[in-house]
Amino acid sequence: MARDTELDRLKAAQDLAFQRKQRAYETMQAAWQRRSSARDEMNRAFEVKQCAHEVQEASWRDYQRVKRANGPRIDQLNSQQESAYQNMRRAFDNASMAYDRRDGAAARSHADDGHAFKAEARRCVEERRRLVAEIRAARDRHAGPKADFQRAKADFTAAKQRFDQAKAEHERAKDEFQRAKREFDAARQAFKACLDKVRAERNRRREDKRAIAERAGVPSQYLDDLWVSRDSNGNTNIYFGGVGKSNGPGHGHYVIDRNGRVTYLRNPNDPHGSQNFQHDPALESRLTQTALKLINMDRIAMGPRSVQYHDGTVTVKVKSGYDVRTDTVITDVIIIDRAANPNEHLHLGISEIDGSIIFQNWNKNH
Numbered sequence: 001m002a003r004d005t006e007l008d009r010l011k012a013a014q015d016l017a018f019q020r021k022q023r024a025y026e027t028m029q030a031a032w033q034r035r036s037s038a039r040d041e042m043n044r045a046f047e048v049k050q051c052a053h054e055v056q057e058a059s060w061r062d063y064q065r066v067k068r069a070n071g072p073r074i075d076q077l078n079s080q081q082e083s084a085y086q087n088m089r090r091a092f093d094n095a096s097m098a099y100d101r102r103d104g105a106a107a108r109s110h111a112d113d114g115h116a117f118k119a120e121a122r123r124c125v126e127e128r129r130r131l132v133a134e135i136r137a138a139r140d141r142h143a144g145p146k147a148d149f150q151r152a153k154a155d156f157t158a159a160k161q162r163f164d165q166a167k168a169e170h171e172r173a174k175d176e177f178q179r180a181k182r183e184f185d186a187a188r189q190a191f192k193a194c195l196d197k198v199r200a201e202r203n204r205r206r207e208d209k210r211a212i213a214e215r216a217g218v219p220s221q222y223l224d225d226l227w228v229s230r231d232s233n234g235n236t237n238i239y240f241g242g243v244g245k246s247n248g249p250g251h252g253h254y255v256i257d258r259n260g261r262v263t264y265l266r267n268p269n270d271p272h273g274s275q276n277f278q279h280d281p282a283l284e285s286r287l288t289q290t291a292l293k294l295i296n297m298d299r300i301a302m303g304p305r306s307v308q309y310h311d312g313t314v315t316v317k318v319k320s321g322y323d324v325r326t327d328t329v330i331t332d333v334i335i336i337d338r339a340a341n342p343n344e345h346l347h348l349g350i351s352e353i354d355g356s357i358i359f360q361n362w363n364k365n366h
Helices: 005-100 104-216 281-296
Strands: 226-230 236-240 252-256 262-266 306-310 314-323 328-337 344-351 357-364
Antiparallel strands (some): 236 252, 306 314, 314 328, 344 357
């Protein structure tokens, strides 16, 4: 069966669209792998950041706890130190004035009070320094987790940027795949529509050939594997039953002329020969009667074969000779009706003894 060029074109377009779709799918899958990897990296960075944030929050709470615990006491110590300092100054001032008055006992007593206030102020300073040191130590302890959190936060931000980029690339690849898929689906639909049309047309032609073969009388077992062609004379040739293919070795061959008449009939494995040519019995009878009438009317003469009669349509050729098949001398007559059957002729063998017809058959014209 002849190939359909449009179907071939659409099939090639479908295959090309499928290849583009496959490449787009592979690109999309690779982008998805990069997106998944970047997402996993971002999630890990987020977990690290969250853990660092929790550590930072814990150290911050500890720092705040120390500040809350030590702050009021530091304020109290500041006030107590200031009070002790002022008392110390007054006590030493009083001692100095008593000394100037030559009051040794009072001077000694005020000096002792001054030293006591001085010692109290020193204790306040020492305790305050200790409390301040505790706050500073808590603050220093917080500095490490705070820096760790800032690094983890920066790492997470960078990982998220990489993920966002990978996500955008995947979305673009996904859109490209969807576009390629739509193009492939359209190409597939176009090919399928054309294929359905071609199949329908082939089925129609097959059914037409089957109907022609059925009318010609081709045996039913061969109707599904036929080769039908038409020659330049308008004859339809039907081949079937060959080895390997319908017109292979040993095939059958029927011929239908342009008038719908079966003119040749040979079944598979039958021998070739003139016996396969079909004829119209009415035509055969008419031509036979024409030949006999001409003979009886002495319109034809014996001798080498020559045209003895021609009326513009019917031609009669005659010769005499010995026929080995019948062991007798016969008149060999060929009658051609060019209007009814131009491609075949009726062949008569007429006895020269009693004028009877010894044989008759149809043959192909040469």
